[in-house]
Amino acid sequence: MGTVAEQGPLLSVEDLRVSYRSGEGRADAVRGVTLEVRPGEVVALVGESGSGKSTLAHAVIHLLARGGRVDGGRLRFGGEDLTGLSEQQWREVRGRDIGLVPQDPTVSLNPVMRVGAQVAEVLVLHGLAGRRQARARAVELLGEAGLDRPEVRARQYPTELSGGMRQRVLIAVALAARPRLVIADEPTSALDVTVQRGILDHIAALTSTLGTAVLLITHDLGVAADRADRIVVLQHGQVVEHGPTAHVLGAPRHPYTRALIAAAPSLADIPGRRAPAARTEPVGGPGSALPDDGRAAPLLSARGLVKEFALPRTAGGARTLRAVDEVSFEIPPGRTFALVGESGSGKSTTARLVLRLEQPTSGTVHLDGADVTRVSGERLRRLRRRVQVVYQSPYASLDPRFTVERVIAEPLRAFRVGDAATRAARVCELLDRVALPAGVAGRLPAELSGGQRQRVAIARALALHPDLVVLDEPVSALDVSVQAQILDLLAELQAEHGLSYLFISHDLAVVRQIADEVGVMHRGRLVERGTPEQVLLDPRQAYTRELVEAVPGRRARALGVSG
Amino acid sequence: MTRYVLRRLAQGAVVLWAAFTVTFAILYLLPSDPVELMASGGGEQSVIDPALLAELRAEHGLDRPPLAQYLHALGGAARLDFGRSYQSDAPATSLILDVLPQTLQLTVAGLALSVLLGVGLAVASTYPRTRWLRHALAALPPLGVSLPVFWVGLMLVQVFSFQWRLFPAIGNDGLASLVLPAVALALPTSASIAQLLARSLRQTLAEPYIETARAKGTGRARVHFRHALRNASIPALTVLGVSVGQLLSGAVVTETVFSRVGLGRLTISAVNTQDIPVVMAVVVFSALVFVVVALAVDLLYPLVDPRISLRRAPVAA
Numbered sequence: 001m002g003t004v005a006e007q008g009p010l011l012s013v014e015d016l017r018v019s020y021r022s023g024e025g026r027a028d029a030v031r032g033v034t035l036e037v038r039p040g041e042v043v044a045l046v047g048e049s050g051s052g053k054s055t056l057a058h059a060v061i062h063l064l065a066r067g068g069r070v071d072g073g074r075l076r077f078g079g080e081d082l083t084g085l086s087e088q089q090w091r092e093v094r095g096r097d098i099g100l101v102p103q104d105p106t107v108s109l110n111p112v113m114r115v116g117a118q119v120a121e122v123l124v125l126h127g128l129a130g131r132r133q134a135r136a137r138a139v140e141l142l143g144e145a146g147l148d149r150p151e152v153r154a155r156q157y158p159t160e161l162s163g164g165m166r167q168r169v170l171i172a173v174a175l176a177a178r179p180r181l182v183i184a185d186e187p188t189s190a191l192d193v194t195v196q197r198g199i200l201d202h203i204a205a206l207t208s209t210l211g212t213a214v215l216l217i218t219h220d221l222g223v224a225a226d227r228a229d230r231i232v233v234l235q236h237g238q239v240v241e242h243g244p245t246a247h248v249l250g251a252p253r254h255p256y257t258r259a260l261i262a263a264a265p266s267l268a269d270i271p272g273r274r275a276p277a278a279r280t281e282p283v284g285g286p287g288s289a290l291p292d293d294g295r296a297a298p299l300l301s302a303r304g305l306v307k308e309f310a311l312p313r314t315a316g317g318a319r320t321l322r323a324v325d326e327v328s329f330e331i332p333p334g335r336t337f338a339l340v341g342e343s344g345s346g347k348s349t350t351a352r353l354v355l356r357l358e359q360p361t362s363g364t365v366h367l368d369g370a371d372v373t374r375v376s377g378e379r380l381r382r383l384r385r386r387v388q389v390v391y392q393s394p395y396a397s398l399d400p401r402f403t404v405e406r407v408i409a410e411p412l413r414a415f416r417v418g419d420a421a422t423r424a425a426r427v428c429e430l431l432d433r434v435a436l437p438a439g440v441a442g443r444l445p446a447e448l449s450g451g452q453r454q455r456v457a458i459a460r461a462l463a464l465h466p467d468l469v470v471l472d473e474p475v476s477a478l479d480v481s482v483q484a485q486i487l488d489l490l491a492e493l494q495a496e497h498g499l500s501y502l503f504i505s506h507d508l509a510v511v512r513q514i515a516d517e518v519g520v521m522h523r524g525r526l527v528e529r530g531t532p533e534q535v536l537l538d539p540r541q542a543y544t545r546e547l548v549e550a551v552p553g554r555r556a557r558a559l560g561v562s563g
Numbered sequence: 564m565t566r567y568v569l570r571r572l573a574q575g576a577v578v579l580w581a582a583f584t585v586t587f588a589i590l591y592l593l594p595s596d597p598v599e600l601m602a603s604g605g606g607e608q609s610v611i612d613p614a615l616l617a618e619l620r621a622e623h624g625l626d627r628p629p630l631a632q633y634l635h636a637l638g639g640a641a642r643l644d645f646g647r648s649y650q651s652d653a654p655a656t657s658l659i660l661d662v663l664p665q666t667l668q669l670t671v672a673g674l675a676l677s678v679l680l681g682v683g684l685a686v687a688s689t690y691p692r693t694r695w696l697r698h699a700l701a702a703l704p705p706l707g708v709s710l711p712v713f714w715v716g717l718m719l720v721q722v723f724s725f726q727w728r729l730f731p732a733i734g735n736d737g738l739a740s741l742v743l744p745a746v747a748l749a750l751p752t753s754a755s756i757a758q759l760l761a762r763s764l765r766q767t768l769a770e771p772y773i774e775t776a777r778a779k780g781t782g783r784a785r786v787h788f789r790h791a792l793r794n795a796s797i798p799a800l801t802v803l804g805v806s807v808g809q810l811l812s813g814a815v816v817t818e819t820v821f822s823r824v825g826l827g828r829l830t831i832s833a834v835n836t837q838d839i840p841v842v843m844a845v846v847v848f849s850a851l852v853f854v855v856v857a858l859a860v861d862l863l864y865p866l867v868d869p870r871i872s873l874r875r876a877p878v879a880a
Contacts, residue, residue, distance in 0.1 A: 063774060063778060066769075091782055095778060100775070102771060102774065107772060108771045108775045110776065111868070121776075121779060122779045122780070126780060157870070159869070
């Protein structure tokens with residue numbers, strides 16, 4: 001990168017300020033940010049949601065959401081001042097000089113246009129090719145972005161492609177006009193880990209071949225560590241730290257950077273489990289003889305679970321889909337069993353079978369030695385009390401019209417536990433348990449942050465004193481530092497109440513912080529089981545190795561950075 | 564696909580049969596006697612010879628038991644023969660076919676205008692960069708929906724015929740006479756299309772793929788017409804299908820206001836004189852139009868949006 005440093009900056013942002021209309025006044029989102037991207041350089045912009053990183057990225061291509069306004073500062077690109085450009089002039093910059101790889105590929109392609117046409121559009125718009133030429137070129141670009149059989153793909157609609165394939169289409173769109181800068185806005189956070197890695201590798205390879213500079217927006221320091229030449233850390237709309245990747249990660253000066261590094265799951269020490277102190281104390285206090293791992297009578301045991309779904313009839317196609325295929329595991333009291341796998345691997349279906357929200361095609365589920373596979377009526381209701389669930393998105397799993405108090409008290413009401421006064425007292429106690437102030441009881445979910453909402457969902461799950469809590473990706477929708485807090489809370493609650501967890505996740509980095517035992521699922525089968533250390537350090541299956549290698553942050557670990 | 568169409572056609576046949584049967588039952592239960600109306604020529608309180616009434620009853624098969632009458636009528640209807648009009652003695656089917664071209668002109672012109680005005684207004688209320696202008700234009704459709712067709716018709720006649728003398732107020736003479744009725748007919752329908760499409764457009768314009776399009780360097784016009792409009796048009800297409808029915812019933816009022824010959828006027832006089840064969844023919848014809856339009860709209864969905872497939876359950880729209 002030595003030659004690069006001597007050239008002038010490609011993009012320079014000076015004292016940029018952006019605000020959004022909010023209520024009567026305006027809320028500042030970016031407060032005087034100055035940064036540079038040199039030609040061919042990869043700069044990572046790191047921060048949590050609300051730090052202003054995405055707003056900054058959109059301000060650079062003059063595409064702020066409605067109500068957004070640039071209040072001051074300068075934007076220069078390749079020596080030219082972009083500050084006063086007209087909308088017409090901006091149109092020529094966008095796509096041709098600066099490309100954008102958006103956040104969520106599943107919603108970022110026009111669903112009624114063939115993907116080839118969406119790539120070709122860029123070339124036609126900027127007068128780089130005629131219609132017919134552009135179509136042929138689009139196929140080449142799709143191939144270059146790593147799609148197999150690009151000539152077939154070009155004629156498909158976005159819904160016919162997987163998330164990873166769609167992100168490759170968007171990469172082809174962003175690079176079609178050979179821009180000098182690409183803004184990648186959390187380009188992989190909506191994708192599976194193994195797919196993430198392939199996409200990031202591909203962006204890196206392509207941009208370095210083409211000499212394209214990249215402004216990479218991410219909340220994951222591990223990703224930034226692997227990919228960036230320099231890192232810029234953003235908090236509350238201001239740059240708190242910036243410098244070469246090794247400096248920022250190796251010798252962070254600002255406390256916020258240190259907190260981010262500590263929170264990043266992908267940067268944690270490999271055999272690192274939360275709250276190990278709580279482990280040594282046997283559950284239920286002294287005297288309750290909890291045998292060592294494995295020899296305890298399991299609280300939950302699943303034997304040979306199979307779930308098949310009927311497929312829509314197609315000529316020559318399979319009639320059923322085996323979503324879960326002969327899956328067996330057990331969870332001792334007070335322990336955490338984690339199921340890891342990508343979307344479609346059958347881990348959520350397994351959780352639904354355990355919760356008895358879905359009837360297995362074959363196999364059994366035992367709770368405390370009793371077969372609960374086919375219980376119904378009153379016995380099923382009793383089972384519901386003992387097994388509770390926390391869902392992935394606290395934005396969707398809380399009724400938006402219920403107050404927090406009503407959300408948490410609902411299971412109590414459903415099971416006619418106590419009267420209004422004792423329920424209110426129990427809600428207060430639960431709020432305290434999940435470290436929320438009693439004042440939130442009267443609020444609506446929309447008034448709380450994502451982390452607070454997830455705490456409410458956890459309080460609701462604990463209301464009936466369950467024995468087993470199924471946690472279905474409980475932290476994937478949250479910011480990294482909030483993730484760490486929620487994982488700490490879960491570990492604490494487990495130690496206090498002797499809870500058993502079935503923890504579903506796609507993220508090995510998160511799992512190794514909470515699980516006693518890990519099961520890796522692939523295409524409906526449990527392909528590998530073991531302690532987190534065994535699975536992460538000595539994976540026996542090729543698929544598990546692939547998963548482990550996909551966890552970002554290798555470069556940071558090599559640098560000796562850890563949380 | 565073929566199987567889907569065949570299933571839908573079978574369902575359509577059931578709808579037609581139900582429309583026929585329900586109408587027959589209602590007309591049969593009406594207290595007044597069509598034969599008396601027939602003999603009196605629509606005039607009131609004339610005393611008619613009972614022998615003549617009996618003769619007329621026998622002639623039109625009205626003296627047979629109701630079930631026999633129903634089966635006879637149903638058998639005829641299946642062959643598109645609804646019998647002869649009690650009033651003019653012409654076959655009901657040919658009465659409809661005589662006036663159909665006039666009504667067809669009116670509804671097709673009304674439909675075309677509705678789509679043009681509706682899409683135009685919807686785009687106009689999302690396209691301008693000026694916020695107050697967008698808001699002002701977005702307030703128009705609710706106003707338009709609440710305008711009654713007859714009032715719009717009368718206003719149009721007042722202004723364009725009597726004051727400015729641009730178009731004839733009544734009649735069926737060529738294109739000029741079609742303008743005012745078509746506009747009167749189209750205004751409320753275009754307003755409901757505009758209202759739905761505008762809302763759907765606003766939602767679509769906030770979708771991430773619109774940002775992708777803009778990040779490519781797409782201009783405002785291309786974003787609207789190439790990317791947003793097609794994605795936003797499904798709800799409007801559903802309304803369009805329903806509006807064909809609205810336009811048919813609107814034609815009854817419009818044809819009366821503008822004194823035009825057509826299906827609407829035929830329906831009114833047939834109902835007033837309890838001319839059962841003509842009423843039955845009109846009802847079955849209208850039901851047929853509904854069935855065909857609904858099928859056409861459903862077949863259009865997958866062409867507009869490739870995510871909609873006809874092999875699965877019928878589209879919930």
